Amino acid sequence: MAATFKGGYHVHDHKSLTNTRPTEALPDCDLHIFPLRQHIGAPLTPCVAVGDYVYVGQKLADSDQFVSAPVHSSVSGTVTAIKEHIHDSGTMVEAVFVENDKKYEIYKECVPHDYRNMSREQVLTLIRDAGIVGMGGAGFPTHVKLQPKTKVDHIIINGAECEPYITSDHRYMLEEADSIIYGLKVCMYALGINDGHIGIETNKRDGIQNLKKSKEFNEHIHIIPLKKKYPQGAEKQLIKAVTGRHVPAGKLPADAGCVVVNVATAVAISNLFKTGLPPVIKNVTVTGDAIKNPSNFKARTGTPVKFLIEAAGGFAAEPEKVISGGPMMGITQYTVDYPVTKTTSSVLAIVKAQKTYDEAAPCIRCGRCVGHCPMHLMPYKLAECSKKDDIDTARRYNVLECIECGLCSYICPANKNLLQFIRMIKPDVMKKVREEAQNNGK
Ligand code: SF4
Ligand code: SF4
Structure with a gap:
C-alpha cells in the first residue's frame, strides 16, 4: 500500500500534457542572464568583469559565507554586462550577462571526482563550490543540508513531484535513473548513512520501475511508493510518509533524524562527480493550455524563459497567467523575460485560471x-x-x-x-x- 500523511487532497495533476514527452535539448541561445540570487543565504559578489571571457562551469559570483552558493556560467563567451534584471521572484536582481559564443568550452577546473577516494569534508567542499542548492525550487544550499547539527539516520530523495503539471523530475526518473541513485549514494557517503530512501508518488510507476532496473540500485536503496496526494512532496509530509516520524512545530527535518534532497539535486550531485560540471543544465517543463506544444527541455541556466516558450511552439492562445513553478505554489509572472535559474522546474501558461477568488463571500464554516x-x-x-x-x-x-x-x-x-x-x-x-x-x- 502506498505511504502517505494525514490531511492533504487529491488535486487534478494535468501531468498527461508532458509526462510522456522525452526531454529535448534547446537550440543555441545568444544571450544568457545569470541572476546572482539563485539560493537561500548570503548575497553573492561578482568575480568576473565586463569584457572577461568565461567558460562553461566557471564561477561568476561567490560569497565567503557558509550559508550561500556560487553561480556559474552555463555557456562559454564574453561577459557583456553586470546589471539588474528581472528575476522569477518578480523583483530586479543583479545579474551577469554572457554572450554565448556557442563553443561550449569547459572550464579547466571542471574534472570528475570519485567520492569514494575523498574525505567527507572534500565531498562537502566540492558540493559547496559547485553551488548545488535545492533544485526542486527551495534553493537551500545542499552542503549545509548535508552537515546537520544533529545526528541523522535517514536520507530521503524527494521524488513526489506532487505539484500539478510539472513532469521534469518524472523525466529524470525515466531518463537519468542511474544519476539519481548515484547522487543519493554521494549523500549517504557525506552523511555516513548506509541506506537511502526514495519516495515517489504512484502516478509515476514507470519511474519506480526504471529506478529499480538501474545498475546503481542495490539492497541499500529503498523505493517507497507514495499515495498521490497534494502536498506529498512537502518535507514534513514526505518524512511522515516514508519514516512515520513527525517533525515538531518549529523544528527542521534533521531534528527528526532526516535529510531530504530533491531528485533534480541528486542528478546535479551525480553530474558534478561524474563530469566535474556544476548545475548549469536542468530539466524544465513548459506546459499549460496556453502553450502550443507542451514539452520538457534540458535548459542551460540563464536562458530567458521566452526562448523556452518559443521552442515549445509559442503561445497557442493569450495566457491569462504565466507562472514560474506549479499552480499551487508557483509565482505568477508579469513578463517572460526572466531567465532559467538552478531552481526553475516549470513554466506554466494557462488561458483561464481555474479558480477566481471572492473575498466578499462569507466563510460558511464548512471546515x-x-x-x-x-x-x-x-x-x-x-x-x-x-x-x-x-x-x-x-x-x-x-x-x-x-x-x-x-x-x-x-x-x-x-x-x-x-x-x-x-x-x-x-x-x-x-x-x-x-x-x-x-x-x-x-
Ligand atoms: S497554505 Fe498553509 S494553512 Fe493553507 S493548507 Fe497549506 S499549510 Fe495549511
Ligand atoms: S471553513 Fe470557511 S474558509 Fe475554510 S474552507 Fe470552509 S468556507 Fe472556506
Whole structure:
C-alpha cells in the first residue's frame, strides 16, 4: 500500500500534457542572464568583469559565507554586462550577462571526482563550490543540508513531484535513473548513512520501475511508493510518509533524524562527480493550455524563459497567467523575460485560471480548509487574524508552521484566498519572534 500523511487532497495533476514527452535539448541561445540570487543565504559578489571571457562551469559570483552558493556560467563567451534584471521572484536582481559564443568550452577546473577516494569534508567542499542548492525550487544550499547539527539516520530523495503539471523530475526518473541513485549514494557517503530512501508518488510507476532496473540500485536503496496526494512532496509530509516520524512545530527535518534532497539535486550531485560540471543544465517543463506544444527541455541556466516558450511552439492562445513553478505554489509572472535559474522546474501558461477568488463571500464554516491542511492548522482563523492584524493570535495558532501549499485556498467552497492573507501576516509574526529572541539575548 502506498505511504502517505494525514490531511492533504487529491488535486487534478494535468501531468498527461508532458509526462510522456522525452526531454529535448534547446537550440543555441545568444544571450544568457545569470541572476546572482539563485539560493537561500548570503548575497553573492561578482568575480568576473565586463569584457572577461568565461567558460562553461566557471564561477561568476561567490560569497565567503557558509550559508550561500556560487553561480556559474552555463555557456562559454564574453561577459557583456553586470546589471539588474528581472528575476522569477518578480523583483530586479543583479545579474551577469554572457554572450554565448556557442563553443561550449569547459572550464579547466571542471574534472570528475570519485567520492569514494575523498574525505567527507572534500565531498562537502566540492558540493559547496559547485553551488548545488535545492533544485526542486527551495534553493537551500545542499552542503549545509548535508552537515546537520544533529545526528541523522535517514536520507530521503524527494521524488513526489506532487505539484500539478510539472513532469521534469518524472523525466529524470525515466531518463537519468542511474544519476539519481548515484547522487543519493554521494549523500549517504557525506552523511555516513548506509541506506537511502526514495519516495515517489504512484502516478509515476514507470519511474519506480526504471529506478529499480538501474545498475546503481542495490539492497541499500529503498523505493517507497507514495499515495498521490497534494502536498506529498512537502518535507514534513514526505518524512511522515516514508519514516512515520513527525517533525515538531518549529523544528527542521534533521531534528527528526532526516535529510531530504530533491531528485533534480541528486542528478546535479551525480553530474558534478561524474563530469566535474556544476548545475548549469536542468530539466524544465513548459506546459499549460496556453502553450502550443507542451514539452520538457534540458535548459542551460540563464536562458530567458521566452526562448523556452518559443521552442515549445509559442503561445497557442493569450495566457491569462504565466507562472514560474506549479499552480499551487508557483509565482505568477508579469513578463517572460526572466531567465532559467538552478531552481526553475516549470513554466506554466494557462488561458483561464481555474479558480477566481471572492473575498466578499462569507466563510460558511464548512471546515474543509481545517480538515485538509497538511500542517493541521486552522486556515480560516489565520486569515481572520491577518485581516484584523492580530499578530499574537496568529502566532498562537502556529501561523509560522504554514508551508504555503495553497491547498486551503484551492478547496475553499466560498472561494476565499486564505493563503494570500496568511502570507500577509507571516512576516509580521516572524519579525516579532526575532525581536523577542534578540531581547532575550538568543
Ligand atoms: S497554505 Fe498553509 S494553512 Fe493553507 S493548507 Fe497549506 S499549510 Fe495549511
Ligand atoms: S474552507 Fe472556506 S468556507 Fe470552509 S471553513 Fe475554510 S474558509 Fe470557511
